[in-house]
Structures are given as C-alpha cells and as structure tokens.
Amino acid sequence: MKVAMQEKSYHELLQKSGGVKVNRCKVFVFGKAETGKSTLKGSLKRGRVAALFQGTSKTSSAEEPHDPTPGVDVGTFHVPGVGEVSLWDFAGQAEYAVTHSMFMDAENTVFIVLYNIMDDSETQEQEVHFWLSFIKACNPNRQPDVILVASHTDKVALSRGRRLATHILALMKAEFKAHLRIADEVILMDCRKTWSEEMSRLKSLLVKIRESLLQNQRDMPLLCAKIIERLPTWCETKVSLNFPVMTWSDYMSGAREIDPLVDEDFVEKSTRFLHHLGEILFFTPATSKPIIVLKPNWLCTDVIGPMMAPLNFPIPRPERTSEDYVTRAEIQRVFQDVADVDLLITLLQEFQLCHSYDGQTFIFPGLLRQTMPPDKWQPTPEPKVIYFGKQVQCADSTDMFSSGFFPRVQTRLMRELENRPLLWRDGAKCVDKDVEGLIKLSPDGRAVNICVRSAQGDKVQCGKMLQQLENIVADVLDECSPGTGTVEKVLSVRALKEHREEFYSYGKEEISKAAAEGGTIVHPTLGFTEQVSDLLCVETPLTRNRPELVQALRHVEPILDRLLSRGILSQEKCDVIRTKETPQDKARELLDIVERKGEGAAREFKAVLEEVNPHAAGMIQDSACGLLGREEEDPLIKNRPELVRDLTSSAVMGGILNHLLSRDILSEEECGIIKANRTAHDKARELLDIVGRKSEAARRAFKEVLEEVSPHLAELV
Structure with a gap:
C-alpha cells in the first residue's frame, strides 16, 4: 500500500510539472574502520592523468597515516568509466553507525560492502553479515543492489583470496537471497590502484547496475530541476554558510519564487525526490515542520563528524563528562564557527540524537559507554511484588536492530516519560508511582526485553507502563529499523522474580495453546510450571491485540463521529484525541479513553468498528485466548x-x-x-x-x- 501511494504521488508530480531525465545514481560505501573505503573512493574518482602521477609517487599507502572519515563524506562526482554518481563514504566506527540509519533508506543506490581479506575468515563473515543486515534493516520496500569488495589483496596469495571470497559470497547470497541482490562475484582489490584489472571489473559492475537502475529511474519533476539550479544561490542568500539549514516556511517561499502558484503538498513530494537523489537532506520530525539541509556534507561530516566522534578520533570534538554527557559550553567551543549554536542544538534534538533536562547538559545515548550495573535491578523483599514482561526478538538470522535503534529508544524515553530514566549503553530503567520498568538489550543485540514490576502488586499500573514502553519500542522500530523482522514473546514471570542472568520467554502460540488446555504452561528450557494468567498483564478485549489495533486504526475520524453520535465520547474527548500528532498516538488515545469507560463502551466501540473497519473489529476478541486462542486442532x-x-x-x-x-x-x-x-x-x-x-x-x-x-x-x- 505504501509503495502504491508513493507511485501515485510521483505520477501526480509529473502530471503537474512535466519530467526531466535523471542520469545519476547513488553509491554507498560501507565497511569497518581502516578497510580502505576512503582510498577506494579516491581511486574511483581519479582520472587517468592523475593516476599516472600517482604511479610515479614513491609514497606507498602503508607509509601514509590513516586519515579516518568523520561521519559520512558525501559528494557528487564524475567517476571515469561509470558516469555521474552521488558517492557516500560511511565511517566504520560504532559511534558513527548510530546516525547511519538516517541516510540508508535510499532508492536508486548501489551498496558497496568493503572488508579486509587479511582478517581471519570468521571476522570477515561477521563484518560482511553485519553490513548486509544493516542494509536490509533500513530498506523494507526494495531489494538493494550490493557489491562485495575484498581489500588489501596485495598482501595475500591470489588463490587463497579467491577461495575465501568465494566462500563468503556463497554464504551471503544463500542467506540474503530474499532481501538483497548481491553481485555474483567478489572484487578482490588493492584499493590504491586506479587503473587495475580489478578496478575495471568493479566499474563494469557499477555500470551494469547503474544502467539497470537508470532504466527504471523515474523522471525528475521539473520543479526539482529548477530548485537544483537555485541551490547555490540559496546557500549564499537564504542561509548562513556555517548553517545551511532552511525552515519549511523559508523553503516554501523559495519554491514560490520559482512557481508562485505551487502548493505545499506538491513542494513536499518534489523535495522528497531531491532527497533520494542526494541533492539535499529532507527530514520530517514528529514534533515540528520539515527541515531541509541544503548541503548534505555539512550535516553528515561537519556536524555529525565532531559531535559523534569516538574518544580517539583525530579531530576536535566536545569533551564528555564522567557520565558521558556533553555540556553546552563544549558544543559551543567545537562549533564556534556556527553563528547560532542554539539552532544547531535544536537540530540535534529534532533528529532525536540527544536530550537535555536543563538546557546546559546534553545526553547523547549513542555516546554512552557504561553498561548497566547489576545493582540497579535487584530482587525486592516485598511479598506482594508482581512482574510482567515482553520480548521483541529478531525474526531470523538476516535481521538486526539498526545501530541507531536503541539510542533512539532511550531518547524517546527521556522525552516522553514524566520521570527521568537512568540510562546505560545497553539498558534503561524508569519509575512511575509504585511501578519500575526496565528495557534491556540482549548481549548479542538481537532482542529487547521490556519488564515492569510493582512492589505493591499494582497490576493496572504495571499494564500501563508496559504498554507505554512497548509503544515506544514499536514506534522507533518503525522509524529507524523498518526492515527488521521481529517476533514478540512474553517473558517468564518466575524467571523475572528469580532475577536470572538471562531473560526467558514463551511464544504467543505456546501461550494460546496452554490457555486453551487449562491455563498451565511449562517452560521448555527451565522446566518449571506457570499459570498463563500470571504472565499476562491486565488482558482485556482492547489490550489483548493492542499493537495490531493501533496499526489498523489509521483513520479515527469516522469512528469518532459515530462514537460521538452514540454518546460514548464527548466533544471534549474527541478533541483530546485529535490533538495527538501521529495516527498511532490518536489510535492509542482513543483505545485508552474507551477502555476507561468500561465494558459497555467497549461493546459499542466494537459495533462501530464493524461498520467502518471490520478488519480492526475482528481483532477485538472476547475469548480468554485472544486471536490465537482457538482449538488445538486448528x-x-x-x-x-x-x-x-x-x-x-x-x-x-x-x-x-x-x-x-x-x-x-x-x-x-x-x-x-x-x-x-x-x-x-x-x-x-x-x-x-x-x-x-x-x-x-x-x-x-x-x-x-x-x-x-x-x-x-x-x-x-
């Protein structure tokens, strides 16, 4: 449905403004630090004359100090033998990977994954697998083209290098065949050499993929071409050279200088096209109007580079406190060339990279280094204590949570929770009234465990906090790891009470089957018995399938009209729902209000859904087992x-x-x-x-x- 709507938007653009042929694709280069990404980029760009001068140089790459890329280096170049490309060199350090997912959802893009052939075979496999999973996590609606390149092949026997490369290629193609189009050969390269046989093979592959992409490339709306012509002038006249960011109102004014009659929706769709070309960066924060960055490299390198730099990185960066926080004074010191540091800080907050409680000290979750101390979640002696929990787990081996996923979850916790949470690199703890919550990333990073407890046995408040934490995780997953397949499980309450080192869970099918057979479930690993009713926190027809209901209730207006006419909702309550910013939040507020009104309101709500949204109505089940709780023989x-x-x-x-x-x-x-x-x-x-x-x-x-x-x-x- 999403793809169909995008196509409809595109055809509307062309009908309104006409189209211009595009002759450019994007090339993204990934790999860990010191694999040779920047060297490869330089060799790709270098012409024959420059290559001849390079050949006469006596300095070898081995003698040159490593000059790491800060953030993402972005530029549009003519690559000899290939054509015009927008080339993006992504830094390999973990701190920078936190922001990579902001830019990786890209159409008409070739992804080059570079790895070091000198690493042991297990490390090679892990590195390549990481980047392929990362690419998949950020690209849910397309099957990106990927080329594997093995670097440093001048230091290994050719036969051994080919054998290792063939093995990795076979593994990755088999595993990712449903998600990525991986080229049929690995290019073994000395990345310093511009006109080698290997470089020719790489360029031939790029040409082949580029031609295929351009063949399916949509024409660019005429307005986009005119905006591209104006960008240099806008950078000089409409923004500061050290802060090339336009507000939406200023950008609209610029667009209306080109076409006085153009409407806002048309400009927004055209601007998304420019974003996909790599001409500008277009962001739509949840809490503000769109933001346009006129120079991608300014944000990717000049801002993210210093701001997210690792401790040992050879560029000026803000010093951090003992708690890994960053002060306003440090941001001001590093970005002294920026006329208005407040605007820069606002930009970083809009991108959900940081949060501040006092305007002076900023917490960047992606920079946290300390892991959660064991004493922060200890058993309680209270006899009435109750625990509940959910687990969101990667569905299969090709899935991963993007590197920006968990830091953004932590930023959302700071922004949305009434009380300040405690944060660590792998966890977060929050408190509300007599309920404590914990979100903990598994050691392998492939599962998020969400648990709540109340020393006073308050099941209702536990349910509210658990739902709030689940909502945050689900929303962030949608924002920055949309291609990640997940499975939701229910945590073992007994294992939580016993504070075991690992989290243990049950699948939904196991719970449904156990509920249908008498309500007792045996954990397959631990061997103990639990009651299904003890695992589920305040299960009602409206909460049992709440995540699915929230996704299904995308248009609440017809529902509100009918509930208002039936006297179930007041005009005031309808207005409260309408003030929420996103469709998901409107749906959640609606469900919360109906839930508080009791069983009669819930029945009326279901009757309304049967009229306007039968699919959603089918999710409201009265049986104790929910959607999956049917007979065992089903x-x-x-x-x-x-x-x-x-x-x-x-x-x-x-x-x-x-x-x-x-x-x-x-x-x-x-x-x-x-x-x-x-x-x-x-x-x-x-x-x-x-x-x-x-x-x-x-x-x-x-x-x-x-x-x-x-x-x-x-x-x-």
Whole structure:
C-alpha cells in the first residue's frame, strides 16, 4: 500500500510539472574502520592523468597515516568509466553507525560492502553479515543492489583470496537471497590502484547496475530541476554558510519564487525526490515542520563528524563528562564557527540524537559507554511484588536492530516519560508511582526485553507502563529499523522474580495453546510450571491485540463521529484525541479513553468498528485466548511456523492474494493491510490472522487457492 501511494504521488508530480531525465545514481560505501573505503573512493574518482602521477609517487599507502572519515563524506562526482554518481563514504566506527540509519533508506543506490581479506575468515563473515543486515534493516520496500569488495589483496596469495571470497559470497547470497541482490562475484582489490584489472571489473559492475537502475529511474519533476539550479544561490542568500539549514516556511517561499502558484503538498513530494537523489537532506520530525539541509556534507561530516566522534578520533570534538554527557559550553567551543549554536542544538534534538533536562547538559545515548550495573535491578523483599514482561526478538538470522535503534529508544524515553530514566549503553530503567520498568538489550543485540514490576502488586499500573514502553519500542522500530523482522514473546514471570542472568520467554502460540488446555504452561528450557494468567498483564478485549489495533486504526475520524453520535465520547474527548500528532498516538488515545469507560463502551466501540473497519473489529476478541486462542486442532495455529516460513516467497504471496481477491475472500483493503507489513514474515502472519478470523467457507477457499499456487502448503491447512 505504501509503495502504491508513493507511485501515485510521483505520477501526480509529473502530471503537474512535466519530467526531466535523471542520469545519476547513488553509491554507498560501507565497511569497518581502516578497510580502505576512503582510498577506494579516491581511486574511483581519479582520472587517468592523475593516476599516472600517482604511479610515479614513491609514497606507498602503508607509509601514509590513516586519515579516518568523520561521519559520512558525501559528494557528487564524475567517476571515469561509470558516469555521474552521488558517492557516500560511511565511517566504520560504532559511534558513527548510530546516525547511519538516517541516510540508508535510499532508492536508486548501489551498496558497496568493503572488508579486509587479511582478517581471519570468521571476522570477515561477521563484518560482511553485519553490513548486509544493516542494509536490509533500513530498506523494507526494495531489494538493494550490493557489491562485495575484498581489500588489501596485495598482501595475500591470489588463490587463497579467491577461495575465501568465494566462500563468503556463497554464504551471503544463500542467506540474503530474499532481501538483497548481491553481485555474483567478489572484487578482490588493492584499493590504491586506479587503473587495475580489478578496478575495471568493479566499474563494469557499477555500470551494469547503474544502467539497470537508470532504466527504471523515474523522471525528475521539473520543479526539482529548477530548485537544483537555485541551490547555490540559496546557500549564499537564504542561509548562513556555517548553517545551511532552511525552515519549511523559508523553503516554501523559495519554491514560490520559482512557481508562485505551487502548493505545499506538491513542494513536499518534489523535495522528497531531491532527497533520494542526494541533492539535499529532507527530514520530517514528529514534533515540528520539515527541515531541509541544503548541503548534505555539512550535516553528515561537519556536524555529525565532531559531535559523534569516538574518544580517539583525530579531530576536535566536545569533551564528555564522567557520565558521558556533553555540556553546552563544549558544543559551543567545537562549533564556534556556527553563528547560532542554539539552532544547531535544536537540530540535534529534532533528529532525536540527544536530550537535555536543563538546557546546559546534553545526553547523547549513542555516546554512552557504561553498561548497566547489576545493582540497579535487584530482587525486592516485598511479598506482594508482581512482574510482567515482553520480548521483541529478531525474526531470523538476516535481521538486526539498526545501530541507531536503541539510542533512539532511550531518547524517546527521556522525552516522553514524566520521570527521568537512568540510562546505560545497553539498558534503561524508569519509575512511575509504585511501578519500575526496565528495557534491556540482549548481549548479542538481537532482542529487547521490556519488564515492569510493582512492589505493591499494582497490576493496572504495571499494564500501563508496559504498554507505554512497548509503544515506544514499536514506534522507533518503525522509524529507524523498518526492515527488521521481529517476533514478540512474553517473558517468564518466575524467571523475572528469580532475577536470572538471562531473560526467558514463551511464544504467543505456546501461550494460546496452554490457555486453551487449562491455563498451565511449562517452560521448555527451565522446566518449571506457570499459570498463563500470571504472565499476562491486565488482558482485556482492547489490550489483548493492542499493537495490531493501533496499526489498523489509521483513520479515527469516522469512528469518532459515530462514537460521538452514540454518546460514548464527548466533544471534549474527541478533541483530546485529535490533538495527538501521529495516527498511532490518536489510535492509542482513543483505545485508552474507551477502555476507561468500561465494558459497555467497549461493546459499542466494537459495533462501530464493524461498520467502518471490520478488519480492526475482528481483532477485538472476547475469548480468554485472544486471536490465537482457538482449538488445538486448528491447522492455521498448529502449523503456523511452517506456514509463515513458506509463505515468505513474494511470488507465492502475490499469487495467493490475487486469487483470494478475485474470489472475494479478501477485500482490496485487506490485501493492502497485508502488503503494508514491513517484512515477508509479517505479511504471512497478517494473511493467516485475517483468514483465521473468517468463516469456514473462506478457510476452504484459502485451501483451494493454496492447492493451485503451492500444493505443499495446502497440506498444512
């Protein structure tokens, strides 16, 4: 649905302004520090004459000091033998990776992943896998083109280098085949050499991919071409040279100098196009109007470079306190050339890189180095203490949380919680009334554990805090790691009470099955028994499937009108809901208000949804087991893991949806909801959930469709 809406927007642009051919693609270069990214970039840009001078130089790369890239180095160049490209050199240090996801969701881009052939084979695999997972995490709606390049091959025997490269290529292509288009060969390079055979092969690959991208590249709206012409003038006349950032109102004024009749929506869509070209940076913060950075390299290198620099990085950077905080005075010292440091700080806060409680000391979660001390979450002697928890886990081996995910979760906690949380590199602790909350990243970074406890046994307040923390995690995942497939689990309450070193959990299917069989569940690893009712925090029809409901309730206006006419909501309550900034927050406020009004209001709410949003109405279940709590023999439940796994093929899924749509088993809206999910796994789960809520006739039709499209799946249902 999202892709279809983007295409519609694009066609509207061309109809209004006409189109201009684009002859440029983007090339992103990734790899850990000192793999040779900047050297490769220099060799790619270098012409034949410059290369001849390079060949006469007596200085070898080994003798030159390492000059690391701060942040991301951005520039548009003519690459000899390739053509015009926007070249982005991403720093390899972990501190800089925190901001990389701000720029990695890019169409018409070739991703080069560089690794050092001199590393041991396990390190090579880990490094390449990390960057491929990172690329996937930031690109949910496309299958990016990737070229693997092995550097320092002048220091290893060619036969050994090829053997290692062939092994890595086979592993990565097999694992990421559904997510990335990885080139069929690894380029083994001495990155210093400009006109080597290997460089020619790399350029040939770039040309091949570039031509394919440009063939499918959409024409640029005419307004974009005119804005590009004006950018140098705007940088001189409309902004400070040391702060090339335009507010939305100033930018709109500039656009109307070009076309006095242009409307705001049209300018916004055109500006997104320029962002994808790499001409400007266009950000839409949740709490303010859009921000336009006229010089990408200013933000990526001149600001992020010093601000996020590691401690040993050879550039001026703000000194940090013993708690890893940064003072306003230090920011002012490093950015003394910026006329208005307050504007710079506001910009950093809008990008959710930092937060301040007093305007003088700033907490940058991405710079925190201390891990959570064990004494910050200790057992309590209170006999009435209760615990609850959820776990959000990466779905499969190709998934990871982007490096910016957890720091942004921490920034959101600071911004949204009433009381100041305690923060560490791998965790956060918060308190509200008599409830404590903990968000802890697993040691491997592949799971987020969210738990709450109340020494006074306050289950209602536990439920509210748990829901608030879950919402923050879900929203940030959507913002900066949208391609990450996840599985939600429920934490073992007994393991939480015993304060075991690890977090232990149950899958939703396990809990549903146990609830249907009497309410007792046995942990498969620890062997002890728990009651399902003890694991679930204040389960009601409106809270049981709340994350799914929030996503389904994207348009609340028709719901508010009907609830107002039925006397369920007052005009004042409707206005409170409308003041929320995002569709998700409007939906959450609506659910909270209806929940507080009791069972009668919940029944009326469900009746309204059956009129205006049957899909959402189907999520409000009265049974104790929720959506998945049907009979054990239900094959859609019993065989769900196998069905989800095998329904991830886009060809299979597309065929199934087309058949179900043509038979009127699924509506256009339901197909759109399925397609709007971030990952193939989530699309499969959504399909099974929707079919599972339908009649037996619909289930039979689903099986018949599977017999046509994928017979082995039909046997599972």
